[in-house]
Amino acid sequence: MTLDLTSLNPAQRQAVETTEGPLLVLAGAGSGKTRVLTYRIAHLITDKRVSPHEILAITFTNKAAAEMRERLATLLGSLPGQYSSRAMWVSTFHAMCVRMLRTDAKLLGFTSNFTIYDDDDSKRLVREVMKELEYDDKRYPINAVRSRISSAKSELMGAAALAESSFTPLDKAAAKIFARYETRLLAANSMDFDDLLVNTHRLLSENVKVLDAYQDRFRYISVDEYQDTNHAQYAITNLLAAKHRHLMVVGDDDQSIYSWRGADIRNILEFEHDYPEATVVKLEENYRSTARILMAANAVVANNTNRKPKTLFTSNAEGEKIASYLASDERDEARFIAGEIERLGRAEHRRYTDFAIFYRTNAQSRSLEDALLRAGIAYKIVGGTRFFDRAEIRDVMGYLKAVVNPADEISLKRIINTPKRGIGDSTIDKVQLVARERNVGFEDAMRAAVEEDWLAARARMSLLGFTQILDELRVLEGDLRDLVEMIVEKAGLIAAYEAERTDEALGRAENIREFFTVVSEFAASHDEPSLPAFMEWLALRTDLDSVDECVDEFVTLMTVHTAKGLEYPVVFVAGLEESIFPHQNSMFEPASLEEERRLAYVAITRARERLYLTHAYSRSIFGVTQHNSPSRFIGEIPAEHVEASGVGSVGFSGTGWEKRGDRSGSYGHGTAESGGRVFGSGTRQVPAAGSSAGGGAFGARSAGPKRKEQTETFSVGDAVDHKVFGRGTVTTVNGDALEIRFDRTRETKKLLVGYAPIVKIKQ
DNA sequence: TGCCGCTGGATTTTT
DNA sequence: TCCAGCGGCA
Numbered sequence: 001m002t003l004d005l006t007s008l009n010p011a012q013r014q015a016v017e018t019t020e021g022p023l024l025v026l027a028g029a030g031s032g033k034t035r036v037l038t039y040r041i042a043h044l045i046t047d048k049r050v051s052p053h054e055i056l057a058i059t060f061t062n063k064a065a066a067e068m069r070e071r072l073a074t075l076l077g078s079l080p081g082q083y084s085s086r087a088m089w090v091s092t093f094h095a096m097c098v099r100m101l102r103t104d105a106k107l108l109g110f111t112s113n114f115t116i117y118d119d120d121d122s123k124r125l126v127r128e129v130m131k132e133l134e135y136d137d138k139r140y141p142i143n144a145v146r147s148r149i150s151s152a153k154s155e156l157m158g159a160a161a162l163a164e165s166s167f168t169p170l171d172k173a174a175a176k177i178f179a180r181y182e183t184r185l186l187a188a189n190s191m192d193f194d195d196l197l198v199n200t201h202r203l204l205s206e207n208v209k210v211l212d213a214y215q216d217r218f219r220y221i222s223v224d225e226y227q228d229t230n231h232a233q234y235a236i237t238n239l240l241a242a243k244h245r246h247l248m249v250v251g252d253d254d255q256s257i258y259s260w261r262g263a264d265i266r267n268i269l270e271f272e273h274d275y276p277e278a279t280v281v282k283l284e285e286n287y288r289s290t291a292r293i294l295m296a297a298n299a300v301v302a303n304n305t306n307r308k309p310k311t312l313f314t315s316n317a318e319g320e321k322i323a324s325y326l327a328s329d330e331r332d333e334a335r336f337i338a339g340e341i342e343r344l345g346r347a348e349h350r351r352y353t354d355f356a357i358f359y360r361t362n363a364q365s366r367s368l369e370d371a372l373l374r375a376g377i378a379y380k381i382v383g384g385t386r387f388f389d390r391a392e393i394r395d396v397m398g399y400l401k402a403v404v405n406p407a408d409e410i411s412l413k414r415i416i417n418t419p420k421r422g423i424g425d426s427t428i429d430k431v432q433l434v435a436r437e438r439n440v441g442f443e444d445a446m447r448a449a450v451e452e453d454w455l456a457a458r459a460r461m462s463l464l465g466f467t468q469i470l471d472e473l474r475v476l477e478g479d480l481r482d483l484v485e486m487i488v489e490k491a492g493l494i495a496a497y498e499a500e501r502t503d504e505a506l507g508r509a510e511n512i513r514e515f516f517t518v519v520s521e522f523a524a525s526h527d528e529p530s531l532p533a534f535m536e537w538l539a540l541r542t543d544l545d546s547v548d549e550c551v552d553e554f555v556t557l558m559t560v561h562t563a564k565g566l567e568y569p570v571v572f573v574a575g576l577e578e579s580i581f582p583h584q585n586s587m588f589e590p591a592s593l594e595e596e597r598r599l600a601y602v603a604i605t606r607a608r609e610r611l612y613l614t615h616a617y618s619r620s621i622f623g624v625t626q627h628n629s630p631s632r633f634i635g636e637i638p639a640e641h642v643e644a645s646g647v648g649s650v651g652f653s654g655t656g657w658e659k660r661g662d663r664s665g666s667y668g669h670g671t672a673e674s675g676g677r678v679f680g681s682g683t684r685q686v687p688a689a690g691s692s693a694g695g696g697a698f699g700a701r702s703a704g705p706k707r708k709e710q711t712e713t714f715s716v717g718d719a720v721d722h723k724v725f726g727r728g729t730v731t732t733v734n735g736d737a738l739e740i741r742f743d744r745t746r747e748t749k750k751l752l753v754g755y756a757p758i759v760k761i762k763q
Numbered sequence: 764t765g766c767c768g769c770t771g772g773a774t775t776t777t778t
Numbered sequence: 779t780c781c782a783g784c785g786g787c788a
Contacts, residue, residue: 061777094778119776127783137783141772193778228777261776361774363779383776417764424764540778561775583774599775622773623779766788773781 003046003075008032008039015248015281016040019048019220022241022275023248024268028312029297029605030288030567033250037222038068040248041088042075044220052088056218056240058096060225062541064565065090089218093233094193095540097200100214101191102536107207108199113532115190115405116539120394122146122192124410129180132436140173148174149181153194154230154262156201158182187441189407197232204239215243225565226251226271230262238274245275253308254301257561257599259591269308286312286605288567290319293607296637301601303636304594320610324634326646327616330364330575334371336614336646337572341377341555344570344610352378352553356568358560358603360581363621364574365557372555380554383562388538392493392508393515397538399491400484403473404532409442416446419496421466427459443470480529481519488512503731503741560603571607573600576615577628600633617647714738719761727761 005013012032015025016039027033041057044050059065069090076085089096098116105112117125126146130137135145148171152162159179166172185191191199204211221241223229226249229237241247249271256265272278286294294314301307327333337357344350357368357379365381372379387393395418401411417423434454435445449455450464469490476486488494497509522537523529556568560581575581582596604611615630634642714720718730720740732739740758 059777064777092778097778116778118778138771143772196778225777257775258777260774261778363773366779420765422764426764559775562777564777580774585774595775620779764788767786769785770783771781773779 003039003043005039005043008035009285011281011283011285012036012039014279015283016043018248018279018281019044019050020246022245022271022278024271024275024278024280025248025250025283026268026280026308026310027250027252027283028286028310029252029255029602030286031283031312032285032287033224033252033283034064034068034071036283037224037248037250038071038075040222041072041220045076045085050220052085054217054219055088056096056221057088057090058093058221058223058237059090060092060228061565062092062095064224065092065095092540093229093236094196097196097236098536098540100200100203100210101196104203104207104210107210108203109186110189110191110199113189113405115188115401115408115411116196116536117185117190117192117410118539119193120389121190121410124414125184125188126177126181128410129177129184133176133180135173135177140170140177144170145174145177149178150194151262152178153198154232156198156232156235184409187407188409189405190410194232197230197236201232201236201239204236211239214240219244220246220248222248222250224250225255227253227256227265227268228258228263229267231264231267232262234264234267245277247275254304254310254598255564255602257564257595257602259595265306282310284310284312286314287316288608289314289605290316290609292319292322292641293604293609293611296322296611296641297601297604299638300597300604300633300636304597306591306594321643322637322641323610323612324576324630324642324644324646325612325614326630326644327614328618328647330367330616330619331371332647333574333614333616334367335375337368337574337612338371338375338377340572340612341372341570342375350570352555354569355572356556356558356563356566356570356606357572357574358558358563358606359574360560360583360599361575362559364580368557368574372557378554379557382556382558387511387514388541390508390511392497392511395493396484396488396491396512396515397535399473399487399493400531400535402470403476403487404535406443406474407441412442412446415491416466419492422462423459423466427455427463430455431463443467480523480531480534481516483531484519484534485516488516507741560599563606564602567606567608569608570610570612571603572612572614573603574614575619576600576613576631576634577619578631579626579628580619581631581633597633600631714760720758721761722758 005016008016009032012035015023015036019040025033025036027036037057041055044055045052057065057068059068069085069088072085072088072090089099091099101108101110101114102112105114115121123142123146126149127137127142130140130142130145148162152158152174157165159175159182162178163172163175166175185195204214218240221237223237228251237247237249249268251268253265253268256263256268259265272280289297291314294312294316298311302311325333325336327336341352341355344355345352359365359368362383369379369381388397395415398411398414398418401408402415405411413428416428431445431449432442434448435442438445438448440448446463447467450460450467453460455463472490473487476483476490478486494509494512497505497512500506519534522534526533526537560573573581579587581600582593586592586596613631613634615628615634618625618627620626714730714733716730716733720728720730722728722740727743728740729743730738731741738758
């Protein structure tokens with residue numbers, strides 16, 4: 001069987017056919033990088049007779065891994081046994097590390113059922129350690145400490161090494177906290193995300209046999225998004241590839257946007273130095289975007305100095321000009337976007353899934369959400385507060401973690417009094433103290449407290465109850481879903497929420513039931529759905545993994561960071577203002593400003609056909625109104641590719657479906673802000689419904705739903721139907737502000753009568 | 764022990 | 779603006 005490579009361009013083909021020795025592929029945005037990666041692996045297997053068993057392909061997200069696996073399965077068809085593509089390791093660094101660590105945990109002093117601490121768990125533990133060592137979290141902000149520890153870890157620096165290179169009090173404190181934190185993690189048989197890498201590196205570098213085995217096995221290795229690897233990942237890659245040196249790395253230095261998380265752009269810039277015999281292939285033809293969008297992207301990123309010079313080209317059509325819109329404030333900006341979505345939906349028959357709205361910071365999503373809600377446009381936010389971050393879900397996960405790994409203190413403490421069992425802080429502190437004095441785990445101390453007599457009788461009884469529950473939970477058996485349901489049942493989580501009888505509590509109970517569905521889905525899609533396997537999957541999954549699980553029609557909202565690797569026909573980038581994007585904290589240092597610019601480059605290159613860059617004359621952030629000038633990144637795009645529009649005028653007073661009772665844009669002048677062209681272009685002139693005098697010519701605004709006649713009145717308990725959110729129940733009424741709990745999302749939203757697309761359902 | 768209200772802090776977050 | 783954490787109080 002031979003793989004058909006004729007659909008590839010010469011550069012792509014060269015990358016695919018260079019199978020021996022190190023290979024660096026510099027792949028510009030939209031240049032068919034994923035195709036190259038998958039074709040190369042398929043080529044190795046079908047034409048070079050490499051066993052899938054010998055292939056390791058590392059991606060940066062689970063989603064990318066899943067996609068690659070899928071594409072490979074299609075390219076390869078089904079092959080038997082070890083030739084099956086299932087023998088291949090296609091995974092993220094972290095998933096790969098977990099797999100290696102589970103196998104050899106004992107060599108590092110862990111057991112194979114170790115818990116993976118996510119951000120929240122790790123933060124709790126650091127907080128405890130800081131209390132224990134009596135560090136004041138005012139002088140030593142916990143997040144600063146955590147970021148020192150985390151960056152030390154990504155540099156493969158231990159606590160001792162950090163201590164040596166510390167000069168400031170904060171660094172010194174961080175080093176001490178780091179040391180204790182590590183001890184506590186080991187005692188809890190737990191690892192945080194950084195540890196997965198650090199410990200894998202230790203495993204490989206300290207155990208020759210283990211390293212040998214993996215080196216022999218993985219003769220062909222590829223790493224995607226190489227520009228975003230940190231030092232630990234870099235070191236692991238080099239260890240694994242050292243013997244055969246068939247290492248392919250793919251990346252784009254212009255899309256390096258995670259340096260603040262320890263990603264080291266030098267990994268890609270200096271690959272040829274590390275592997276002097278490397279073949280270098282540049283993929284510079286873009287297949288994604290219109291010529292104009294590409295020119296804009298090129299022009300912006302060309303302002304960076306620390307990069308490999310390159311210019312993407314395309315044979316795609318020139319396309320529309322890039323629309324830049326000056327809004328009067330963030331609500332106007334959001335309304336404009338909503339209006340354009342509706343307009344393009346009608347004029348160009350676009351579906352909601354064609355649109356994406358990007359922003360620099362999550363805080364910006366609120367006003368956008370608001371406008372979409374009012375316009376009745378279905379949307380989905382990717383990232384932000386996630387289902388799995390909800391307190392009640394984390395509680396369930398706490399129980400599961402404690403069941404799987406009895407040493408996991410953080411989880412134990414999370415669930416010890418959830419639901420309330422009368423075990424308060426003072427009891428926990430006493431148990432903790434005894435644990436430390438006797439140098440035993442928290443659970444042992446807890447059991448001792450039940451046996452012995454150093455706690456008040458009531459606390460002792462409560463603890464007894466809790467340990468009994470734990471014992472019961474740990475002996476449960478059954479298929480995964482039953483198991484999880486039984487654990488939740490015995491823990492009394494749902495029962496406690498239902499007893500509360502408040503709307504919020506019922507919603508939480510509902511969320512837990514939703515979690516059972518997640519369990520079922522996991523069980524159905526995995527070969528051996530054990531509880532530990534499920535926990536692992538949970539720990540490593542993210543919201544992004546489910547971006548397109550939804551078959552429904554949604555406009556997608558997310559931060560620019562989250563958008564990396566995705567593409568949409570129509571892209572809006574909101575908040576292109578100085579101090580928002582580039583962000584305030586990154587504006588004044590050249591290196592971080594360049595990263596902001598790369599971020600802008602990433603945002604622009606997500607767009608296939610149309611690109612909107614919006615900014616606002618005034619914007620309220622955290623309750624404070626700011627006036628920011630347009631982002632320099634807009635100015636870096638050649639004017640002939642930009643069509644500016646917008647307001648920024650005295651007369652603006654809104655269209656009627658934005659919030660009432662606000663300042664309605666009644667600030668002074670600002671016409672110059674839009675770069676000469678104030679209004680009109682590209683924006684349909686729709687008389688503003690319900691707009692008051694003064695709208696006039698400047699009131700020209702995008703199309704949008706008009707305010708509905710206010711015929712209905714609502715009261716608590718009414719069943720309603722919302723255009724986007726479906727059925728719900730009114731929970732509070734405050735004038736024409738309603739709070740409605742929706743059945744489908746189980747969320748409570750604040751809506752305004754007469755603006756929101758809701759109707760009362762007759763009962 | 765548990766609730767309430769005050770205070771301070773709030774980029775980005777593939778894992 | 780909005781959330782989490784902590785201290786004060788019943």
